[in-house]
Amino acid sequence: MDRIICCLDTGPASAATLEWVRRLWPEAAITALHVAPPQEVLLGGMSEWEIDRDDPFSPPRRWLTDLATAHGARAELLAGEPWPAIRDHLDASDRAPDLVVAAAHSGRFARIALGSTATELAQHSLIDTLIVPPDGTARGPIDDIVCAIEEPRAAVAIAGARRLAQATGATRIELVHVAVPPLPMGRNLVAGTLPMPAEVEREALAFLERASSQVPDATATLLAGDPASQVVEHCQKTGAGALVLAPEPRGFGSVAARSIRSAPCAVMLARRAT
DSSP: OOEEEEEEOSSHHHHHHHHHHHHHOTTSEEEEEEEEOOHHHHHTTOSSSOOOSSOTTHHHHHHHHHHHHHTTOEEEEEESSHHHHHHHHHHHOSSOOSEEEEEOOOSHHHHHHOOSHHHHHHHHOSSOEEEEOTTSTTOSOOOEEEEEOOTTSHHHHHHHHHHHHHHHTOOEEEEEEEEOOOOSSOHHHHGGGSOOOHHHHHHHHHHHHHHHTTSTTOEEEEEESOHHHHHHHHHHHHTOSEEEEOOOTTOOOHHHHHHHHHOSSEEEEOOOOO
16 A cells, blocks of 8 residues: 555544554555535634634644644545545546545434435445444454455455555455355244255355365355344454445445444445456
C-alpha cells in the first residue's frame, strides 16, 4: 500500500485509526482527509468549530494539520457534505490511492440510518476500502485474514485478501463460504440448526475447492446458515485481524452491512480482481 487516504472526523476513533494506519504502513504516503462544513455553516456558528470571520476554515485546518503532522501524513481539507466531497476528490485525483480507510461509528443514528461517512464509502467507493470498528478492538497487527467468498465475485475477494496480506505481512488467509440451505421459512432463525442438504453441501464444497486452488496456502471453511450472521460470528470466534468482502460495485448486501456494524475486526471491501 503506497498511497492511502485516511478519512477523519473529530472523534477519537478517527485519530486512533490514523495512528494505527501509520503503524501498519510506516513507509506509505498517507493523506489525512477531513471534510469541514460549508463556509456559511461555519460562520453561522452551527458547527463544532469556533468562528473565525477572517478565515472560517482556519480552525478545522489547524486541527487537521496538527493531527496529520503528528503522524507523518499530508493534510487535505475539503468542505461540504462528506461523501460527495470525498467522492469528487477521488474522481479528480490524477492517481487513485491504493486504499481508503475510515472509522465506523457506533450510536443509535449509525445503527438505524447507517448514515456515517464510513458506510457511504463502503457502499459507493470504487477503491479498496478498509472500515475500522470504533471501539479500538481492531488496532493491532493484522496476522489472520478471513476472506468471505461467494459467486460471482469470489475472485475479487480473494485478490483483495492477497493484496492485504502482502501489505500487512499477514501469515494466514482463511477462505470462508456460507451455504444457505433452501428453507420455506425464516432462514435467519433456523438455518443454522438444520442439517444441510447433501446436494447443497456438495456444491458448496466444490465451490470452495475451486476457490482454494487460487490461494494454495489458504485454509478453507464451509459454514451454513444466514451469511451475515455466520461471517461475523466466525470472525469473533477465530479472532481474525481483518475480514475481506467483495460486494457488487456500488452495491451493499446484508453481509457487508452487518459486518461493518458488528464485526470485531477491520473490514476491507475489495473492489478489483488484480
